[in-house]
Amino acid sequence: MTKDAFISLGWPSEQAVILYVGDETNTAHQIRRDIAPTDSRVICCRTERGIRRILKHVPVDVLLLYKPSYTLAQIESFLKLRREFPDQTLFALLLTASAQWEEISAAFQAGIDDFVIMPYHHLTFLANIRTGVRLATLHRELKEKNENLSVAATSYKGAFKQVGDLAHQLQQKNQQLEELSNLKDEMVGIVAHDLRNPISAVDMYTDYLIEELKDLAEEPKSFLLNTKTLISEVLTMLSELLDLSSFESGRVEIHPADVELRRFLEPIIAQMNLLFNQKKIRYQLNLDDAPESWVFDRKRIAQVLENLLTNAAKFSQPDSGVVVSVSKEDGFLRIAVQDIGQGIPEEELLKIFQKFQKGYAKPTAGESSTGLGLAIAKQIVEQHQGRIHVTSQMGEGSTFTIILPSTIQEINHEQEMLQAAYATP
Amino acid sequence: MLPHETKVLLIDDSMHVRLLVRTILKKLGFSAIVEASDGEEGWRLFQEESPNLIFLDQIMPRMNGVQVLMKIREENPDTRVIILSSLSSAEKILQVKEIGANHYILKPFTREKISDVLSELGWQMHEEARS
Numbered sequence: 001m002t003k004d005a006f007i008s009l010g011w012p013s014e015q016a017v018i019l020y021v022g023d024e025t026n027t028a029h030q031i032r033r034d035i036a037p038t039d040s041r042v043i044c045c046r047t048e049r050g051i052r053r054i055l056k057h058v059p060v061d062v063l064l065l066y067k068p069s070y071t072l073a074q075i076e077s078f079l080k081l082r083r084e085f086p087d088q089t090l091f092a093l094l095l096t097a098s099a100q101w102e103e104i105s106a107a108f109q110a111g112i113d114d115f116v117i118m119p120y121h122h123l124t125f126l127a128n129i130r131t132g133v134r135l136a137t138l139h140r141e142l143k144e145k146n147e148n149l150s151v152a153a154t155s156y157k158g159a160f161k162q163v164g165d166l167a168h169q170l171q172q173k174n175q176q177l178e179e180l181s182n183l184k185d186e187m188v189g190i191v192a193h194d195l196r197n198p199i200s201a202v203d204m205y206t207d208y209l210i211e212e213l214k215d216l217a218e219e220p221k222s223f224l225l226n227t228k229t230l231i232s233e234v235l236t237m238l239s240e241l242l243d244l245s246s247f248e249s250g251r252v253e254i255h256p257a258d259v260e261l262r263r264f265l266e267p268i269i270a271q272m273n274l275l276f277n278q279k280k281i282r283y284q285l286n287l288d289d290a291p292e293s294w295v296f297d298r299k300r301i302a303q304v305l306e307n308l309l310t311n312a313a314k315f316s317q318p319d320s321g322v323v324v325s326v327s328k329e330d331g332f333l334r335i336a337v338q339d340i341g342q343g344i345p346e347e348e349l350l351k352i353f354q355k356f357q358k359g360y361a362k363p364t365a366g367e368s369s370t371g372l373g374l375a376i377a378k379q380i381v382e383q384h385q386g387r388i389h390v391t392s393q394m395g396e397g398s399t400f401t402i403i404l405p406s407t408i409q410e411i412n413h414e415q416e417m418l419q420a421a422y423a424t425p
Numbered sequence: 426m427l428p429h430e431t432k433v434l435l436i437d438d439s440m441h442v443r444l445l446v447r448t449i450l451k452k453l454g455f456s457a458i459v460e461a462s463d464g465e466e467g468w469r470l471f472q473e474e475s476p477n478l479i480f481l482d483q484i485m486p487r488m489n490g491v492q493v494l495m496k497i498r499e500e501n502p503d504t505r506v507i508i509l510s511s512l513s514s515a516e517k518i519l520q521v522k523e524i525g526a527n528h529y530i531l532k533p534f535t536r537e538k539i540s541d542v543l544s545e546l547g548w549q550m551h552e553e554a555r556s
Contacts, residue, residue: 201445
């Protein structure tokens with residue numbers, strides 16, 4: 001290894017700055033000549049004032065103190081200057097002619113980082129200088145990194161606080177939304193309730209009119225019958241709205257009982273006869289894999305099936321077919337209602353059980369719908385701790401499947417209490 | 426069913442409720458029917474007419490259903506009182522049961538509901554007469 005290579009090995013890329021403090025003696029000239037090959041910038045001064053002036057403006061790597069020029073006390077006060085310049089990361093190297101342990105140890109106490117005893121070998125001296133430059137550089141880099149870290153930490157702290165504030169705001173907004181949503185449910189309930197009374201009265205008046213005006217001419221009679229139909233539709237919608245609002249506020253009762261499946265399903269499907277016959281829809285009840293009976297709320301599950309069958313009828317083309325199949329799978333009851341209808345586009349499948357969702361598909365004979373039926377069906381099935389889902393193929397039809405567990409919890413509310421309270425003794 | 430000569434008092438501030446209940450009762454064969462459109466008038470007619478059966482609305486101006494029912498029960502424990510209630514809250518309906526209502530009908534009602542309740546009351550009276 002050449003002398004240059006040795007020197008440049010591990011030498012910082014920037015020019016090092018060496019501050020030589022001492023008298024211009026021959027030895028001092030020797031020192032400066034020895035440092036010269038390192039391409040360092042060597043600055044010289046002799047007094048504390050000089051040192052201070054330089055430290056104020058120039059970042060120094062090595063402070064080279066020529067001991068023979070000064071007393072220990074002077075050296076100590078030079079070193080104390082470092083406190084005034086906390087940005088300086090310099091390495092203090094003492095050049096001393098004395099190899100006295102006491103003297104060197106005192107110099108360490110005064111604050112030097114290392115020492116070189118003169119006369120030295122110039123390579124050892126350069127190695128010492130290089131160590132000093134490297135340490136000073138590392139020290140500086142470390143300081144910079146620390147500063148960056150603390151800046152980062154401060155900005156993280158700010159970010160954390162912001163996130164915290166945002167979370168708090170979100171929480172508040174969430175609470176407001178929840179309150180609004182509850183208010184909305186409550187309002188829907190109240191409105192539906194208050195509308196139901198007068199419309200029921202209109203419904204009854206209409207019934208009486210129809211009874212009394214049997215001999216009316218065809219046209220006015222059809223007006224009257226249309227009125228009755230419309231009122232019935234509004235009442236259905238109101239009762240669905242009320243149903244849903246009771247479900248949402250958890251006021252619905254579930255009374256599970258052992259239900260014989262064939263005797264339960266046949267009348268429900270028979271009820272649909274008129275609707276199916278109008279469109280010449282064939283239907284089939286498949287109980288081959290069905291258990292004899294199952295436990296659920298007869299009235300509520302009937303409501304769900306009526307809704308699914310009505311939908312199947314509404315959305316099926318004339319001359320098609322509907323299949324209801326019941327089976328037991330993994331301890332669950334599975335009731336599937338399959339139609340050969342228009343099918344449901346994939347993007348609607350997920351939304352179909354939400355409130356007020358009317359899909360792309362239109363009833364094939366202009367039947368009306370509220371968009372609440374499936375939302376209610378879902379609530380009923382979920383009250384049974386069951387699941388409802390749909391699969392569909394455009395142009396081929398849809399299958400709605402209800403899955404009910406074998407044990408269903410009874411949910412009792414006020415109706416039962418009332419009936420008990422007023423029961424005939 | 427209650428006997429057709431049963432004297433009925435309808436107390437409800439809604440003209441439609443009164444008219445519809447009256448129409449239903451007439452169709453069921455009852456003819457002695459008087460009406461009051463608030464609690465005070467209802468209480469006065471109760472004293473004047475001594476009805477056997479009362480349809481009593483819960484929420485009314487000038488004395489509500491509960492107040493009227495309490496006064497009626499101070500005078501007469503036997504008059505049959507059916508509460509017409511828009512409140513589906515069980516608590517309120519249980520409360521009127523406590524102070525002596527014989528039955529309740531939730532609004533909106535149907536002809537069938539009224540006829541069912543009257544049958545039930547008729548059967549109750551029949552049972553009471555036997556024992």
